[in-house]
Amino acid sequence: MAATAATAAGSGELSLQDLRDYLLRLEETIIFALIERAHFARNDRIYRRGEGSVWEASSTHSALGQQYSFLEYFLRETERIQALLGRYNAEDENPFFPALTPSSFLPPRSSANFLKPNRINYNAKVLDQYLNEIVPSICAAGDDGHYGSSADADIICLQAISKRVHYGKQVAEVKFREQREAYTQLIRARDTDGLMRLLTNQAVEDRLLRRVRLKAATYGQEISDVPRPAPPNSTATDAASAAATAFKIDPDLPERIYRELLIPLTKDIEVEYLLQRLDEQCTVAYLGPPGTHCLRAAQACFSQGEDLLACDSIDNITKVYSHANVLVECQALLADMNLSDKCVPVASTAEGAQRAAEDPHAAALVSELALEMHPDLRVLRHDMQGAGAENRTRFLIISRHLQLYVFRPSAAEQLYSLTSHSCSAAVHIGCA
Ligand SMILES: C=C(O[C@@H]1C=C(C(=O)O)C=C[C@H]1O)C(=O)O
Incomplete structure (x- = not known):
């Protein structure tokens, strides 16, 4: 699990620089996770439900396999245990299966929240873009039978990407506090384009893209401790450059993934967070305990920071x-x-x-x-x-x-x- 953004000198107040430093460190996590996933074939069977899925061969799991792909089931169960152990008590963590996430048995964190309460969760989009755009671009087509390892690498990629893009909330909060008046005007006017312009820092994005390309080229090199035999008639310089051009992943790909998917998603989350930044917090009661269809309906109808309160059990309280x-x-x-x-x-x-x-x-x-x-x-x-x-x-x-x-x-x-x-x-x- 990647650590959380640290505050400057432990002051309790996050700065834009703290957040940018943290996003920079996440680049390593994401690039290494992509390299690991690229090691295996696409293995489409782990993403299918029912016919053609991994479960087909298992009689015990065939019913389950109608509902979940192998990856979905792996991810759901991973989140379940992580939720019990408190992962989603942290405001910089967002589950892929929010409706199925149990409460932690650890006590709630006593530290004050940094964000305005919100229920912004882009993980359905993250999953969709990961499966339909990232996996096909980094993995060789085909099936190598390494289903568990592929799904394991997928989960590491997905959780790191999810964390990265949802940090858009913290970034937006800091930017709001730094330019309260300008943001307030745009929020009240519901000016989405204006917000996008104000929060965009093109120089930071350009530097990031150059850095990600360089990191992917550096970390993704095939490094051998046995010198490759030089082809006949080649010079020493030819042999060195041939070795240096062998990559585990095309260095263009992480850069493209950042440019086309991760940065746009991060900024969309920044805008959505800002649009609800000034809303009054309200509490919505639903028929509990958590896990009812009523919770699903409440989550669908109220997704902008309302506090959802499970209420059925109050009726049953006798003392x-x-x-x-x-x-x-x-x-x-x-x-x-x-x-x-x-x-x-x-x-x-x-x-x-x-x-x-x-x-x-x-x-x-x-x-x-x-x-x-x-x-x-x-x-x-x-x-x-x-x-x-x-x-x-x-x-x-x-x-x-x-x-x-x-x-x-x-x-x-x-x-x-x-x-x-x-x-x-x-x-x-x-x-x-
Ligand atoms: C995250 C930020 O906001 C925007 C998004 C960026 C990103 O996703 O990397 C970079 C710069 C900004 O355009 C930031 O300012 O650091």
């Missing part, structure tokens, strides 16, 4: 456990969710979490720490205490013996952020 103070502090949102009369005070939020974890029809108002300790609890809603509310708890340290304790200077700050932090409503994952 909301928490500490009495927390129940009071969260009253406003509990009332909105019709849960006010289901409150059951217990000794602590941790006890509430424990009880919710044991009862599929119970929810609890809990801290992030409790969520980490009960990975089978699913978050229904963050920030239950309401926007802007700051609840503080005072901790007293008491001792039988009079002693002078020296605290770590950061302790007060840590305690403050712990106790003023958001409270989440969580339900047992088994809640129907």
Whole structure:
């Protein structure tokens, strides 16, 4: 998995230079992945469903093969495990099968998001262009039987390309912040061409294309530790240049792929991100739990940054456990969710979490720490205490013996952020 763009000197704020440096490093990942895929034949059978697919030879998988090609199945299962392990918790990762991606069992990331919430996902286009334009251009026609290795290389290419083009969102966010007024005018006028002109930097693109060509020519050379026998009557210079012209991949191809596919897709994503940059965030409730057809419909209708909230399970909640103070502090949102009369005070939020974890029809108002300790609890809603509310708890340290304790200077700050932090409503994952 490629690393994420690092902020300048760890400042937390991404700069255009950080992003360009990161896109530059991704060039290596993409070029090496293309070289690896070019090593195998086109192997069209891994891209077919049903007749003529890899599955045909397997009785166990013939039903599956009607629905998915070998590559689609490989990619879907790869994403499933990566999703569980938190890959798609990162805002610079976008799945190819968003509707089938399970939530991670890791706790949500506590760091603030850099992007405006959005659901921009160009992976259907990435997949289409990869299969119909990239693979036929880099692989020799035919079938060499290396289905697993080819699909494996495809997944590395696809995920790297997807990451590259979706970085258009981060690039657009930085450009927006740098020229807020100019972008705001164009966004309000829905001036797509104007946005495209403003965000385009031709000099950066030209340099990138020259660099990609040079990298592909350098990394793609066949390098042998055994000198090739020189043809009779040839000079030493002839032999050296003959060896240097043997490439694993035509160096023109990565450059063309960048010029015709990757840069245009990145810029389309930049424009689409900007067009929704000023929209108000709204929450759309759908019949949950996640995975219903209703989620599919909501994703189809609302694809511009709305927060989709699974709502069926709220109806099935018979009890909301928490500490009495927390129940009071969260009253406003509990009332909105019709849960006010289901409150059951217990000794602590941790006890509430424990009880919710044991009862599929119970929810609890809990801290992030409790969520980490009960990975089978699913978050229904963050920030239950309401926007802007700051609840503080005072901790007293008491001792039988009079002693002078020296605290770590950061302790007060840590305690403050712990106790003023958001409270989440969580339900047992088994809640129907
Ligand atoms: C990504 C950027 O935005 C645009 C897209 C580029 C690309 O896809 O490589 C390069 C320059 C810009 O025209 C950027 O400015 O770096």
